Amino acid sequence: MSLRRPTRLIRPFRRRRTVLAAATAAVLTGGTLAGVLTATAAQEETAPGAPRVRAEASARDLAPAPVSVVQFVSHPDDDLYFMNPDTAQSLADRTPLTTVYLTAGEANGVNARPGLAAVTAPDKPAYAEARQNGIRAAYAEMVTGDRTSPWDRTAIPTAGGGSAELDTLRGHPGVRLVWLQLREAGSPYGDRPHSLRGLWHGRVPALGSLRAAGTPVGADFAYSKEQVVATLTGLLDRFRPTFVRTLDPTPGTDARTGKLRDHQDHAYGARFAQAALGRWAERPGHPRVGVQSYVGYPNTELPRALDHRTAGEKLRSLRTYAWVDGTDHCGSPAGCGDLKMADRPEGRGWTGTVRYARGSSTGWLQPGADGGLLAFGVLDGRLATWHRAPGGSWRGPERLPGGGLDGGVGTVRLPDGRIAVFGTRTSFAGPAGYRREVVTVEQTAPGGRFGAWRSLGTPGKRDEADRTPDVSAPAVAVDGAGRLALFLRDGDHRLAGRERTPGGAWGPWRSLGGADLHGDPVAATDARGR
Incomplete structure (x- = not known):
């Protein structure tokens, strides 16, 4: 985001x-x-x-097959902003749910409120870890009511030849977070060859990793376009969803500027997921799967769609993710959430809406x-x-x-x-x-x-x-x-x-x-x- x-x-x-x-x-x-x-x-x-x-x-x-949901998003918080309250409803229904984050979301590495950003040293691995801590707290709170509920963190091999971090909510093993930790574009719309978009269009042969400070993944890696598709297909094999959520793979371009209407990582992360789903559909014996894609940034331009109570519950999860209270409840030197969003956890009106792309x-x-x-x-x-x-x-x-x-x-x-x-x-x-x-x-x-x-x-x-x-x-x-x-x-x-x-x-x-x-x-x- x-x-x-x-x-x-x-x-x-x-x-x-x-x-x-x-x-x-x-x-x-x-x-x-x-x-x-x-x-x-x-x-x-x-x-x-x-x-x-x-x-x-x-x-x-x-x-x-038994109901199971997998969500593919590009950054920590895309699910909270653009897929909630559907994510929270799946968790309330005790539906097994796995969210896969394609990039580390490291941005410029500065984890600070906007007023302090200029005097805060950048540390990309630490900022990636802080965003992970915020997501774990938000999910734990949605499931148990307690944002400090513990997680088990392990490294798993991927079908693309690298490793990913798998977090499982202890006591609720059906709730899982997978961190692929690829480098993000670092700009919503700018020309960034080393990005999911650049990799999709063949501008770089491989996209490298950016490992979070506290991740159990022990070594750096890089994926080609084919390895990213293989990795996501392997996760579908592992978690066997009957329903998949992604962001909109085709948000379109602004007629005035020619820029994508959504973050480039959102669109191209969704395209990688779409390619993996097409490949998985050919695998024998897999459960039949439906897919829903969600509108991202363009929600800013559209009217509210949620009632005040639902929007309030969505905002509560985002306030937890953004570490608004500043209380050290995670014990991590990196911080317990995404302070960039602490002054505006509602984003650009995104807590008041959710919309399906199709x-x-x-x-x-x-x-x-x-x-x-x-x-x-x-x-x-x-x-x-x-x-x-x-x-x-x-x-x-x-x-x-x-x-x-x-x-x-x-x-x-x-x-x-x-x-x-x-x-x-x-x-x-x-x-x-x-x-x-x-x-x-x-x-x-x-x-x-x-x-x-x-x-x-x-x-x-x-x-x-x-x-x-x-x-x-x-x-x-x-x-x-x-x-x-x-x-x-x-x-x-x-x-x-x-x-x-x-x-x-x-x-x-x-x-x-x-x-x-x-x-x-x-x-x-x-x-x-x-």
């Missing part, structure tokens, strides 16, 4: 077309659709005209042809469907072949009664090693199986730039004449759209204007068929 100057919120643009559409920001406080399905998205396409394939269901799908619409539910219900989500980056017959119980999931789907699938019933599903798919290809496109699949007959995935491309032509991947989940609706309208927030944070005629022919992408839109669009058809 690092701070930036807040910017002015611009109201979403609205335009009336054949179908009414509006871009909105999601205001949610809980987890994803875990009650009915564990949902986000990631999916792969079969070329148009390829043989149609059946969805698959197995006994393992119908007998889900998957905030209600388009995942449709009436079935038999009078029952069909629900749609994403497991292992594949489209998953659940069915409830009239008067019956939910059955599923059945998963379609393919991978790479992102969170936030939308569905629509076509004029002939078939259901079509729309989403976006991420692939790790091209010069930037990251590409996203809109994909769709539809039933071959009303109530029937789904056919092959088809790519609809993206509104922009900058597939290798940071902007293009930052497209929203799509919203779709059918008008009174049978035309299907698809809406998307593009990488420049404007509204874009594409229409399909009743005969099935798609028109080109068109810009619908707007400025500084956030969240996923929503589309609906009114009583007059517009």
